[in-house]
Amino acid sequence: MVTQDCGESRRASLPAPGSCHGPSPSPVGAVPEHERPAGDGLLPHHLRLDLWQEKPEGQEEAEGQEEPMGQESEKHEEPEGQEEAEGQEASIEQEEAEGQEELKGQEEPEEQVESEEHDEAEGQEESEEQEKREGQEMPDGQEESKGLEDPVVVDGGHGWLVVLGAFLTNMCIVGTVKSFGLINLRIIEMFNVSASETAVVTGMLLTTSLMISPLVGALCQRFTCRQCATFGGLLCFVGFCLSSLATSILQLCFTIGLLVGIGCGFITTPSILIATHYFPTRRSLVNGLVMAGNSAGSFVMPPLLQLLLEQFGLRGTLLVIGAICLHAVAGAALYRPIAQQERLLRNPLFMLVALSVFLMAAGSPYAVLQLPVFGVTRGLTPRETAEILSIVSAVDLASRLGFGWLLDKGFVRRQYALAASQLLAGGAVLVLPFCRGYGSILAMFLVCTIGMGAWFINTAPVMADHHGIEKIAVSFGLLKMFHGLSTLVMPPIFGAIADGTGDYGAQYFAIGACMASGGLVVLLIMVTGVVDRYGQPDGADTGRPQSKQPTAKRVQSEQGIQAEVTEGKRTQLEEEKLTRLA
Structure with missing residues (x-):
């Protein structure tokens, strides 16, 4: 009867005695534990529980394929008697064995899928951890790693395009600044101001560009040299362009002295840093090539500016100069980032070199800037003075290229070459007050220019030798700050000497003495062994003459460079793997 408790009509479902839950539901679904049958006498209890356990999604599909077989067996009426029950039990056990065999066949694909999903998850976690770690470490010098692109070849390859871009930016920006004297003459005429008032604009321009160098060096680590140089070109x-609309000298102090000054600082510092990173064993040569852009600009820009002033006047010329500055943005586009940390102010070695730079910067390039006035007091015509400046610019270009190549040959340590260049330039300046004719003045300025050119290109490589390539952004930036301080403080002192003596030649005694004293400081560093006690060379090049046999430091340097490239390739492969999995 249907009304009977747990009636016989439900006997086919084989419920447990005393249970009234009706037919057993499909084992595929998840059923609460209190509703699971405790056993029916046909299947061991532990196997029955196994069938009722909640399965993963893959196994549910496999059991879903078995379900028709299980349902088909339930549709058969159960014969009465113990023999039929035993046959039912054997049938169920056989079905379970077949289901387990099918599940085994699907376990391997499921495990493979799970393994791939696990690898993908791990890869994403590692990528997120690496990005987080880079974001935290970036202020401490892992700069450029944020802007790191494909692995690059050091000492060649794309590095030569980087040098070309740095040459172009320096030629456009520094060449314009060094030729700004022609602009000053038109400013005096248009705004009816004195030469001293106009000199404030030029002084702000030079001082600002040098004083912000430490900040620019830090920003090059936080961002990239490409981004900083691009910002500088746009700011110039x-x-x-705003200067072409100025109506007072005060406005020019803001547009040229401040805006252009900051822009120049953001252009000149990155050009040295990026080239030094790309050529760890050719630092002097590439710095010579990069800074040769300064000389090339000072050689090309004066006649161009003179032509522009004649054709378009002051305001039109300022607009054209602004357009020329945009070429620095094109040069900065070639600065492909490369992976590149401080407390240098407490390092005695750094402070002594900074003192040397401060003294040398007193006359570099102030000694050359005073040539027009000095030449007049010695009987030179403006044409002869301009001729000397052109010859000096050409020799400066050649000396930077030549000494850059020569210093990388390792015939002499860079520190001794740095000291010799300062002594040479300072000695020539000390002789200038005794010169009276065109030939002697030209000869002394040529010697001075050769010394200054060798000094300019050797400063950054020496800092890399002393404190390591990883700190070049900080060390070189701080050095340029000391250069800026000297440019701000020393010229008024020299001007006071000239006014007090009534002879512009007298100031060259003080200028030459400062420059030569800077060389003596460098010699003191070498003789006392300060460079060996406080220097932290990166191993790539310590400034010593190179031997043909591979030294331990050279092997270590080559291994470090190779490890850097290998790490870049590994990162690229991991990114490609994650892209494929995505």
């Missing part, structure tokens, strides 16, 4: 463009 804006500054010169």
